[in-house]
Amino acid sequence: MNTVTPEVILTDVLNLLNQLARDWEYSGEITSETWLFADLGFESIDAVILASFVQEHYGRPFPFPQLLAEIGEREVKDLRINELVEFICQHSNTDAAGAKA
Amino acid sequence: MSSKVLLIGLDGATFSILDPLMATGVMPVLKDLLASGTRGELESVVPALTPPAWTSLMTGRTPGHHGIFDFLRFEFRPAGRQLRILDAQDVATPTIWSILARHGLRSSVLNFPMTFPVREFSGNVVPGWVPWRHLRLACYPRSLYDRITAAIPGFNPRELAMDMALEERALEGCHGEGDYENLIKLHIRREQQWFEVAAQLMREDPTDLTAVLFDGVDKLQHFCWRFLEDSIFPASPSPFESQVREWCLDYFRAIDSFVGRLIELHGRGNPVFVASDHGFGPTVEVFHVNAWLRENGYLSWADAANVEQKHEETLGMGTMAKRFYEIDWAETTAYCPTPSSNGIYITPPSADGTGVAPERYESFRRELADALLAYRDPATGHAPVARIWTREEVFSGPQMNTAPDLTLILRDAGFVSILPSDRLVKPRVETTGTHRPNGIFAAAGIGIRRGANVTDLSILDVAPALLHALGLPVPRELEGKVPVAVFEPEYLRTRPVTFEAPREEDTLVMAAHSGGSDPRMDAEIMGQLRALGYME
Secondary structure: OOOOOHHHHHHHHHHHHHHHHOOOOOOOOOOOOOEOOOOOOOOHHHHHHHHHHHHHHHOOOOOHHHHHHHHHOOOOOOOEHHHHHHHHHHHHHHHHHHHHO | OOOOEEEEEEOOOOHHHHHHHHHOOOOHHHHHHHHOOEEEEEEOOOOOOHHHHHHHHHHOOOHHHHOOOOOEEEEEEOOEEEEEEOOHHHOOOOOHHHHHHHOOOOEEEEOOOOOOOOOOOOEEEEOOOOEHHHHHHHOEOOOHHHHHHHHOOOOOHHHHOEOHHHHHHHHOOOOOHHHHHHHHHHHHHHHHHHHHHHHHHHHHOOOOEEEEEEOHHHHHHHHHHHHHOOOOOOOOOOHHHHHHHHHHHHHHHHHHHHHHHHHHHHOOOOOEEEEOOOEEEEEEEEEEHHHHHHHOOOOOEOOHHHHHHHOOOOOOHHHHHHHHHOEOHHHOOEEOOOOOOOEEEEOOOOOOOOOOOHHHHHHHHHHHHHHHHHOOOOOOOOOOEEEEEEHHHHOOOOOHHHOOOEEEEEOOOOOOEOOOOOOOEEEEEEEEEEEEOEEEEEEEOOOEOOOEEOOOEEHHHHHHHHHHHOOOOEEOOOOOOOOHHHEOHHHHHHOOOOEEOOOHHHHHHHHHOOOOOOHHHOOOHHHHHHHHHOOO
């Protein structure tokens, strides 16, 4: 498996969210700095479904519970898109490296 | 060649409400349908709850085989305890749609639970229980969403699909006339949209089986039971009571109209089936099962004083998550994680010596069940728990190991509360509606008997009935049977029920779920809910 770059993942995630956002009454631009909950109005179940779509897109599971549990410990309980991208990137490449080893 | 078949689901529909509505002219289409066909009560599964019951209808299998016991699954893992939201990939047996597909037939499936995510499908799916923000990508095929929005003026995904904010508000109940009006009218608009989607597909892309589920019946009956049931509706109602009842009747008039228009589109004479996943009846009290477990030494809150002070009376997902994380697992041997299936899980042994050892399991479970059955509410002397099922009794099958150890049936057939409480049994301020095991079944059209009232129908029989009406053999492993009393004898003589042996692909579906672990979503969903519940 080739190393996946953050730029590619950001494009994938923005494509996914922009497809969905057509129905969200959200007129702002979605960027790497956008917050899922504060800006896009996510509810908890939306995060679960987004995780499902991301896993479907990449054809593999990611440890989303770990990410979300970590958010729960923060003062600002929200997730920016660049954090989501970083998370996907980290686990894609960690696992790829593990598979090669 | 088979006829096309239409299946209309009415979530929670019961003849105790529908019969008076038909008799008083509120539902003339349903009345005509029943007069021209066959009707009967439909015995649901245990628990009589949306996800397991509709999955049994879709598969012809019991929960012990299909693996869906609740909305969520409580799992003990080496890494910790977790609750996971169940979805289509947790359904461990083939569905009627997949059986049709392998015979070259197509289905359109609208608003059924446990149909998301859709992987491969022969036909169209708009899954139920999907948040509205994600509906576009949840539809199958992906182009379907744009086809629907282009064809239906005023299409509003927020009203068609699940809106957690609305669902949680609904959980909190209706407190004034405005709440009732908003709730009922929302459901009329929602059903209108599901009707429009079904009608559009029937016109533009007719399939061999069209299945559409109207789920507002359940919601209205939960919150508006006292306005619906004739025996408890006041003889001299207040203007408020009369108004709410009239809105409820408007809802049922709308459903009746949609049923009639769907039958017209389907083509009169083609087989139509109507079914509900469970029935409904009144509930008058609340049994706080976790409070009982705590009082009897089975459960401990990690911060008891703080937990006891909260005393929330309502329960959204966030509250459920918080409660889950307030358990002191080292001191807990039995716990009820959700208020929807009345299931108690016994803590298995863990490396640190906590939990119930295998050699103690049977006696522990028996003592717990006996103690629950023996409990009497000191205020009334009544036993709130009427019956307890062990999982071997009701969930026998390859998925039994993921089922609750005990399932409670309450005196009024209601749902337990999992919240802390200083009183273990509380009377409800107002009578509300709750599930009952006896749902409805009706069928009419080619090959269906006219004017018959059939007994001993099981929800497991619906899938075999649909397969037979579509001219297909019934897989031998289905636990339901073709209800031959529903069909005309002459029709059965020319089209006898046939069977087919288990298919290799079906065996593979079941084997994939036999391990009990799903690496795809090995998700500590309650971790997610804990994290996110606090945001809402």
